[in-house]
Amino acid sequence: MSNETLITGKKAENAIKESLFLFTLYICVTIAILTLMTLIYDVLSTGTTRLTSDYEVGLITKIQIDNPIDFLTTLDSRYPDRAGIGPAFAGTVWLMIIVVSVTFPFGTGAAIYLQEFAPKNKITRFIELNLTNLAGVPSVIYGLLGLAVFVRLAGFGRSVLSGGLTLTLLILPVVIVASREALKAVPDTIRQGALALGATKFQAVFRQVVPSAIPGMVTGMVLGLSRAIGETAPLIFMGALTYVNYFPDTPLSGFTAIPIQVYNWIGYPQAEWKETASAGIILLLGLLLIMNSLAIFIRNRYEKDL
Amino acid sequence: MENVNDLRDQLTKTITRPIEKIVKFFITASAFAAILISISIIFTLLTEAINFFQDPAVTFKGYFTATRWTPTFQNPEYGVIVLISSTLYIAVIACLISFPLGLFSAIYLSEFATKRTRKVIKPVLEVLAGVPTVVFGYFALNWITPNIIQRFIPGTGVFNALSAGIAVGIMIIPTVASISDDALNAVPNSLRNGSLALGATRRITSLKIMFPAALSGIIASFILGFSRAIGETMIVTIAGGQYPELNLDPRSAMYTITSSIVNVSLGDTPHGTTAYNALFALGITLFIMTFILNIGSDYIARKYRKEYE
Amino acid sequence: METKETVQVNSESVFNVTDLSVSYGDFVAIKNVNMDITKNKITAFIGPSGCGKSTLIRSFNRMNDLILGAKVNGTITYQGVDLYDKMVDPVQVRRRIGMVFQKPNPFPKTIKENITFGLKVNNMTDNMDDRVEKALTQAALWDEVKDDLDKNALELSGGQQQRLCIARTIAVEPDTILMDEPCSALDPVATKKIEDLMQELVKEFSILIVTHNMQQASRSSDYCAFFTTKTSDDGKRRTGELVEFNETSVMFTTPDKELTEQYISGRFG
Amino acid sequence: METKETVQVNSESVFNVTDLSVSYGDFVAIKNVNMDITKNKITAFIGPSGCGKSTLIRSFNRMNDLILGAKVNGTITYQGVDLYDKMVDPVQVRRRIGMVFQKPNPFPKTIKENITFGLKVNNMTDNMDDRVEKALTQAALWDEVKDDLDKNALELSGGQQQRLCIARTIAVEPDTILMDEPCSALDPVATKKIEDLMQELVKEFSILIVTHNMQQASRSSDYCAFFTTKTSDDGKRRTGELVEFNETSVMFTTPDKELTEQYISGRFG
Amino acid sequence: MSLQEKIENLETDLHLMGRLVLDALVDGVRALEDKDVNRAIATIEKDDEIDAAYLKIDQDWVELMATEQLVATDLRLSTSILQASLHLERLGDLAVYLGNTTQEIFDSPVPETVHATVVEMGDLVIDMASSAMESLKNRDKDLALATAEKDNQVNRLYNAMLEEAPKIAGNEDLFNGLFRLVTCIRTLERGGDHAVDICELTHFLVTGKFEEF
């Protein structure tokens, strides 16, 4: 066999096909990334003017919204330049508190049961199937469910509690699945190791497995929350879209939330509202970014340990 | 050696603590809550939907054959086919955008990207996946429609199916890319090395070895993406418009199941009216469609996971 | 139960296995095992893959209980007590009969916590520091880690991890240590260290070890059991069986069974 | 390039390694390797974990190109051609120098497709069926699978999978086969089969094998290279080095170096 | 080469060596019987070949043990081969001794009875050595036992002859001690050889080389 093929060979011919293929891939990735960039750029460029502007429109205007903090604390208004996102922001905070306090115990509890204790039988399998399906059920349907169960049946009315519980139902499957993944990622050898030392099943799970899985569970929780924070559709059914211009003070108060407020503003025909909507979106994206970074941070910090 | 009886006493000394029982009860109950949620979804949707069909104005036949969806009109028509076709139409546009872009991005990420590039792009895609849909809706309405659609396809309305479809497509790219990437990554590295060691190029390796090996996972990502597109609400509500008639022109507005649900609920439809009940009929229709897709995707995904475990 | 008290226990043997078989559902993995395991000796289980060595060794501390569908028939008595008696709590059994696994599996915690975990679940919370030191010393690891007890155990090398796993096993003062291929994930140098360690430990513990490595069995065990899979007459079921149980020196020089000879001299199959 | 043609190639040797070192970024994994690999012989690489055996063997077919940051210095000539010459296409190199990996890695396709894949990418599409049969026969697998060529390769046993991987490697008619611990995932019976197979294959191919198993090196190789890690004077860097390269029979009876003797007789470290 | 083949080769070599030694023995005994100096010289010359065969077996054996882990029958076989080769080597020496003796006595008068007995014993030893190798080849325990029993006859002849010799010499009392001492001398001479052989082992242990001192 000659050695020439090693040197000349079909390198060139291959190279063309290879580069072409790689080029296609580059294009696809670029488009995917570029749209995101465009989206963010568009929002930023429209919204920042709103957040930094100090111009006055109209005659009665006295409240000048000229910095982001004011935007966060001010009430909504009929005038785009004076509309703040205060009640919506407060509503979102309320929602988050309700969601976390209900989802965390139930989500992790269910995950621990299913992953560690559930017998491998038809009932368990049925629960699992339910969960995968629930995770994929469109959010509007949760809205309908919340409407029927919390608003009407439980009599919570169109309140922040109903909204929070509805969002809880929405992200519960996501959190359960993520927590299960975190538990699943704990090698079986850890369980066996603990049991072989004479630990009871309970000790093995709660002293070794769960602590190892906590970072993953928290990450799942954070990601679930970040989904909840941006959800709009189900909250529409909670009356969040009606003009709410006060801060909720009890769980049974009416409320609105940031994405709803944004949706509201998008709906107004005047061009100035675009800027206000953008400002709302910037806030929303900012919150998401913080939560995602948190999730990534936790994951990177603890992932290599296992 | 110790006495056999002592030993037996020791070995039979079982310890149980009440706290363990309580905790176990609680977590078991949590898990069963999942069933409860599903049952309540089906139950609430069904009961109200049954009320809907009991209205003499509504016929089962009409529900599936009428070509208009006008529940709040004087002479209401309930042609769900309008909504279903719009929904599928927009979903298909979304898939045409997201499948190739998502899949090729996944191939790039798992087969060609250096570790560093991957480390940047993966989180970016994840962030993209987390962007609230209302933002995509805003983007479709305020950027895609004026800057792309209306510029290149004159005569397009402010609300149009194309723009909504594209935005939905962009929204599900990360889903498709991320699950496909997971599927490609689940293929053991040893297969890649095996192929390269036989003298295959990277292109052949990714197309002939890695892609088929990850196929079931990729299909699962497609199905899930499609299901997401069908259930997507805010984008289509904001950018897709509400054209209540059967229509296949992408430049015009369309009326998806989800946006009609939102619209009905927005209006001051009183509780108990047929129009109100229609919400739940639509809900169950949507539920069934996504249910089938989700279960299918899960089934296929499970299969591929088993292959390499 | 009363009848059990009359059982005559050979003071030399720690386990007596009688007519043992283990099945997974319908599938009988290993059957008809009869053997007495001698105290303070190393007994090795060898045989081709799938002959049921792991299945069998897991029966000695009821780890099989954790496997879905696994069912043990026959009896294993441990110092005269039937391990599968309904009244016997497997958790207690595992405190007396420790186990070391194929892949080192330290908990993702500090070195010290790896050892104190076992102590805590066994209520051995007095003199914890002394116990930690003693266990690590016995496992020939103390000198290497004494200044780093708070280091994460996962930062240790594979061989050190395995010795840590042995340390945490002996810390709870079992009588017997079961080892399922404890060196198969280790390089020869680390393997040598573990083998040397076994020679030390056997003075105090009885050791059962499954190994794929015939040389390991031959050089480090006192007794050796050879298992193989036999195919049923209709060719459908393959079940593990004990072929020969003998002193290691006899097994490797003058095995009783032709099959053993074929296996140990590599002419199997 | 012209100059290369004048290189005097020892007709006996297939690779000449000169002053080779491989680094990952700043970390030098192995350095100063000089050796001639003899044609149609089995050459084994042994040494403690982390001494750079895998790193080195991957240099022989430029699989190191695929590892980020891996950098090869010095020269490896293959039948007189510098493998790291800029003009040399690594894809072509890998067609001539096959590789078998530690864990059997058949493609999740049929048995037949596993072999035809390599044939296709190498444009050897004539007489595919014959080539498939020949490769499987050479890999001592034909009889076991000839009726099931369309069975999924993943359904084969571990040992069969590894032989299939060998079959698909030899199907593309390389001159040399590199094997990185090809038996470490196999049981002794399957290992024996692969070793027997190597004895057959070496009549036609040159074989380089990395093995952790000293017995395997001693019983199946003709030449043996022993590597070890040496710590730099400041105790910070650990670099792999070739300690001894010798005929296997000499290495295992009268090694030249004290270090080799310590390693092969298990007194290392 | 597989382990199987390596052991088989080693055993074949042993039996080839056995053949050589038997040939040498036959030559030695016949040479002595016929006072055939040429044949005696031939016998002596064969010893180099025997020694070479012995060396090869030892070397191959060490290589085999170094490269393979032998157990059970394989191990016993290879051990037997090593030890048998040593015995054969010394039987080869015996043949040489017969050859040397033939050279010394071919022109001396020797008592007929003694001469006849030596030849008889020689034939017996040839027979025994041959059977012994046969038994080893065929793993024939019974043949081995039967062969071993023949040694009694050798011993009987030996003792009878040692008592006979002084009588033949003419003065039993006077010569008894002398003859016995001569056999001691022969025995001690062999003892020296054993010591030398141990020295060779030292050399082998230190250098790894088999060498005749």
Add this chain to the structure above:
Amino acid sequence: MSLQEKIENLETDLHLMGRLVLDALVDGVRALEDKDVNRAIATIEKDDEIDAAYLKIDQDWVELMATEQLVATDLRLSTSILQASLHLERLGDLAVYLGNTTQEIFDSPVPETVHATVVEMGDLVIDMASSAMESLKNRDKDLALATAEKDNQVNRLYNAMLEEAPKIAGNEDLFNGLFRLVTCIRTLERGGDHAVDICELTHFLVTGKFEEF
């Protein structure tokens, strides 16, 4: 027990056996020198101990080889131990022969010169055997070589004596052949033993048991 310890034990056993054999040789030579029948009997009795030591070494050796893979120095050492034990065993036989001879001749007249030479040779062999074992113990190649050279002196004495003996007997021509044949007989007797030893190997190969036939 670690490999290291096992080999060390084996070597210790060999040197203990060496001690036994040397003691037996000293006893044998001294008994012959002094015509001391009691000491001769003691010598003969020691052989059982030697045989037992030999058997133990062989058994342990096989066990060692079966359970450990030895290479390089370890392998050479254990091989040397095995072979040395065989040589020692035969040196033990030599001592027994001297003991037996002493019993035969203690009341016979023996020519002074021959008697003296035998003792001289005996002392030489003792010296050689002792040095040989010493060289093996200390891995002393030079001592081994020096020791091996002493064999020349043994051979010289042997040849000289064989020429001397017929003269002492009174009729060189008549006795030359006779004496030489007697040494052949002694040699052949030992040959028979070698054949028996091979037979023992057959037995060992088949049954795995070391047994004296």
